[in-house]
Amino acid sequence: MEGVFAVLKLPDLLGHLLAFLALFWILKKFLWGPILDIIDKRRESIDFAYSEVESKQSEVDELHRELVERLDRIEEERRQVMEDAAKDGRALADDIRANAENQRERILSKAQSDIHMEREKLKVEMNNYASDLAIDVAEKLMRKQLDREEQRRLIKSLTSEM
Numbered sequence: 001m002e003g004v005f006a007v008l009k010l011p012d013l014l015g016h017l018l019a020f021l022a023l024f025w026i027l028k029k030f031l032w033g034p035i036l037d038i039i040d041k042r043r044e045s046i047d048f049a050y051s052e053v054e055s056k057q058s059e060v061d062e063l064h065r066e067l068v069e070r071l072d073r074i075e076e077e078r079r080q081v082m083e084d085a086a087k088d089g090r091a092l093a094d095d096i097r098a099n100a101e102n103q104r105e106r107i108l109s110k111a112q113s114d115i116h117m118e119r120e121k122l123k124v125e126m127n128n129y130a131s132d133l134a135i136d137v138a139e140k141l142m143r144k145q146l147d148r149e150e151q152r153r154l155i156k157s158l159t160s161e162m
Contacts, residue, residue, distance in 0.1 A: 133158060133159075136158070137154070137155060137158055140154065
């Protein structure tokens, strides 16, 4: 066993072990502690940033949902405005059609009334002309004493002039 201790050199081994433990304690106290603190702080900042991103993402999702709802409402309003405009257009067209029909009826009624009045005027003029013609025929007949055949020829010639 002495051979093992001679190879291992126990005092050197203890010295190295003490040096290693001292170095380990120094590294832990002055190096690993600050490094672990830095890593913990970095982890906390990353966790904080991640939670911020998640909250911002939820805000973005909420804003997106609101925008979609607004766009849907705007689309519905646009559709309603288009339907109202089409309905108003049809109503206006119906009004124009009804006014045109009323105007056509008034014009037609006035034209028929004018035709009736002209017809009545023509009847009066025809009666006056017939009366004048009858008077002219009677005058001529009274001036001349004609036989029946000549009266007929005279009446035919006067009526052919009409």
